[in-house]
Amino acid sequence: MRKISWLFYLPLFIITATVSAQKSTIYTSDSKDFNKAVSLFNDGQYTSAQIIFNKVEETATAEELKSDCAYYAANCAIRTNQANADALMERFVSDYPTSVKQNQAYIEVAHYHFDQGNYPQALEWFDKVDESQLSASDRDKFNFQKGYSFFNAKKKKEATVYLNKVVNSAEYGSQAKYYLGFMAYEGDDYKQATKYFDEVSGEEKYKEKLSYYQADMNFKLGNFQKAIDLGEKAMAKSNPAEKSELNKIIGESYFNLKKYDTAIPYLVAYKGKKGRWSNTDFYQLGYAYYKQKDYENAISQFNKIIGGKDFVAQNAYYHLGESYLNTNKKQQALNAFKNASEMNFDAAIQEDASLNYAKLSYELGNSYQSVPAVLQAFLNKYPDNASRSEVEKLLIDSYISSKNYKGALVLLEKNKAPENKLAYQKVLFYSGLELYTDGNYEEALKMFSRSISVQRDAVFTARATFWKGETEYVLDDFKSALSSFKQFIAASQAATTPEFKNSNYNIAYTYFKLKEYDQAGNYFQSQIEKVKDDKVRLNDSYLRLADCRFVTSKYGAAMDAYVKVIESKSVDADYAYFQKAICYGFIAKNDKKIEELNAFLQLYPKSEYRDDALFELGNTYVAENKTDLAVKTYDRLNTEFKRGSFTSRAILRQGLVYYNSDKDEQALVKFKKVAADFPKTPEALEAVATARLIYVDSGRVDEYANWVRTLDFVAVTDAELDNDTYEAAEKQFQQNNTKQAIVGFSGYVAKFPRGIHALQANYYLAQSYFSDGSESKSIANYEFVIAQSRSEYTEQSLSRLAQIFLKNKDYDKAIPVLSRLENEADISQNKTFAQSNLMKSYYDKKDYPNSVIYAEKVLMNPKTDDDVKSDAQIIIARAAMQTGDEAKARTAYAKLMTIAKGELAAEALYYDAYFKNKDGKFEVSNVAVQKLAKNYSSYKYFGAKGLVLMAKNFYGLKDSYQATYILENVIQNFTDFPAVVSEAQTELDAIKSEESKTNSSIIK
Secondary structure, three states, rough: OOOOOHHHOOOOHHHHHHOOOOOOOOOOOOOHHHHHHHHHHHHHOOOHHHHHHHHHHHHHHOOHHHHHHHHHHHHHHHOOOOOOOHHHHHHHHHOOOOOHHHHHHHHHHHHHHHHOOOOOHHHHOOOOOOOOOOOHHHHHHHHHHHHHHHHHOOOOOOHHHHOOOOOOOOOOOOHHHHHHHHHHHHOOOHHHHHHHHHHHHOOOOHHHHHHHHHHHHHHOOOOHHHHHHHHHHHHHOOOOHHHHHHHHHHHHHHHOOOOHHHHHHHHOOOOOOOOOOOHHHHHHHHHHHHOOOOOHHHHHHOOOOOOOOHHHHHOOOHHHHHHHOOOOOOHHHHHHHHHHOOOOOOOHHHHHHHHHHHHHHHHHHHOOOOOOHHHHHHHHHHHOOOOOHHHHHHHHHHHHHOOOOOHHHHHHHOOOEEEOOHHHHHHHHHHHHHHHHHOEEEEEEHHHHHHHHHHHHHHHHHHHHHHHHHHHHOOOOOOHHHHHHHHHHHHOOHOOOHHHHHHHHHHHHHHHHHOOOOHHHHHHHHHHHOOOOOOOHHHHHHHHHHHHHOOOOHHHHHHHHHHHHHHOOOOHHHHHHHHHHHHHHHHOOHHHHHHHHHHHHHHHHOOOOHHHHHHHHHHHHHOOHHHHHHHHHHHHHHHHHHHOHHHHHHHHHHHHHHHHOHHHHHHHHHHHHHHHHHOOHHHHHHHHHHHHHHHOOOOOOHHHHHHHOOOOOOOOOHHHHHHHHHHHHHHHHHHOOOHHHHHHHHHHHOOOOOOHHHHHHHHHHHHHHHHOHHHHHHHHHHHHHHHHOOOHHHHHHHHHHHHHHHHHHOHHHHHHHHHHHHHHHHOOHHHHHHHHHHHHHHOOOHHHHHHHHHHHHHOOOOOOOOOHHHHHHHHHHHHHHHOOOOOHHHHHHHHHOOOHHHHHHHHHHHHHHHHHHHOOOHHHHHHHHHHHHOOOOOEEEEEEEHHHHHHHHHOOOHHHHHHHHHHHHHHOOOOOOOOHHHHHHHHHHHHHHOOOEEOOOOOO
């Protein structure tokens, strides 16, 4: 217990002497004024007296009268607190060194300041006194007052000397003993204190105060019952401050006697020092509640102990953990046990706290450390703990349940005991899945292969084999993928795995990629027959089955499958309808084909296959010799798709229709339009060749020659050399001799930069560079292709260029290319690729409005897969956060949670907790943070941010301990994320500043 000073409540019992003005002799004519001034002085009218004393001093001739006036004038100045009072007295001493009033002046001024309670000033004047000149009657008063002044100045040694001089004084003895006893009490010399207090205990004026000191001394001496009795006795006559201290003495005495129920009301009644409790105060009341099994009240006291680093704090945090467990607040218990386990004041408590911390980490997850690391650390530190076998089992299982596969692998690589092999195989497998989800396919493949090699659990061996095939498929290694899938379905435990259900589907697609369409169709058929409940895969299997039968000329079977897709009304119904119409042409039913194509145009006015249908319809009219309808259909196509992929071919076909109908002039108009609008394309070359026939047949060769000279892609001479050079390079390209093809096409482009085959040569040269890994060299050739009129090479060139620019993060070049690809792509995957990467590119350039526009386009596409949808939702959410639109961000993150995986799922879950915190739903927010810690602990950044959020939640729930402890751990353990640490430090400083108002143990 700290001691409280009661001194200023006690009377000093000091008799104040009245200054007596002695008249020395009968003065001269000034005596009357002098005597009047002395009378005013004695009446306390110091200002008026001083004026007269100064006037008399100026006119007096007698030295003694002058010195008396100076003495009294200085005395008046002191008593009226004049700034120059000390100087006046010093001047009196200096000017009248022989005055008998010098020593008396010092004494009287000192007594005056003492009587006014100005003890520091009194000491200054007491120190000037010549003690040898004091009379016996003045000496006791001088010694007591000077001793008390030293006592007040906390100069106990000096005070003791002077107070001891008057312990036997009849007037001052009792007071001296009281203060000497008090100084002994403060110095913990209870024997001496008791001696002095006993000597004055019979005096009524000391009884009330002595009861407190005696109670406190007995408490400190361990005489708890006596302290209680004395404290109760003193309580009735004590003031509020004294009662607070007595409640603490009595309450703590009962606490030490383990009478916790009796202690509680006294401990509660304690008001603290200056209204603030210490950590020990909170601990004692909390422990008393804990022993009464009143865990909620125990928690409310323990969690006010902030920043404790001693035996008391360790005990408090351990019992706080126990209290949390008893109220099913496990996350809070984890933090409390972690804190207690990090202190070594009590080894037994530390070990038990460590065990509880390890178990709770396994159960809840842990944002500070990987769960396996926590469990392994416990086993390393306490190898002989009775719960060792239980913790070892938890360790093995935690490798998987914590999903912290990197940390798990590190530990398992160090500990390759046979009993850990099963866990090792599982961790390798799940680590592979995580890498696969994150798009790191090369590393995923290594993990799956390593998992297969362990051969500990047949189920996981089979699953790893399947995912090895999936990874090889994504890496375009279709032969290896097919082998892996075949090994999977042959595995003994394959049928028990979740992957088995769709194994036929995966094998079918692999055959499809290998262009083994009969086999692919057979496996798609097997998928259809065996899995009916997966509607997405069922419809896709029908579609791909139809494609396989179509490619292998089994048109009847293809049409049956296309009809199934149409009937399902899936997103691919338009494609299936178009393909079904095409099939009629291959079975010599052009009339039905025409009917179906026209129906398609009515049913699907916005289909991406509309231009295909119009072109095909026109061609079919030509085949049926319905040339007028053919020309009208081509016109319709060219009107709707002015720069479409079929436009040049449609105009060429119109020209050929006119040519075959002997309408040569109309034919020439069309051929010249193709040559002018689509130069250097194969259609332009064919148009020129056919036009040549018309001109030659009509004998207009000169006219032809003049026209051809206006075309920079047709050379009238050197045509054979042009063709031969190109064909030589093309032959190498077709034989996959990439390096020879590069040499050949480079030579052609150099010799014939505007040659007949310049478009194809540049395209194939770019493709060859790309295949050879020289992507940067391919850029110029791809740019040549896209700078020409729309051709069959334009779309692929745009796609390749976009890939190159995106890989180099050159968004300024990527964006215009992607924009063209979006607008010109015929292949839906390329359009989706363009939109998704425009979304990302704009976001990386901090162009948030455009990034959101493209994200919303991506989400509107029904064929977008979940990974791309996740990217779109995260772009919308992040852009909204950047622009302060939290309402939009909230919606986007909520949608993201339903589809995201890996790190994006962790981010979505963090913001779920973030918005719940903003809503004041602190407990629900903490549930989300706990889920983040348990399921996504490997994503440390969001784990750290989640902990800061959890701290805010706990402070919102009035749990200061949890809040500060979590923030301190973030600051200590997450230095890799300085922004998070800075936020944590700001929060911690604010909380400590607020809590220090009621807790004296907190250092701000």
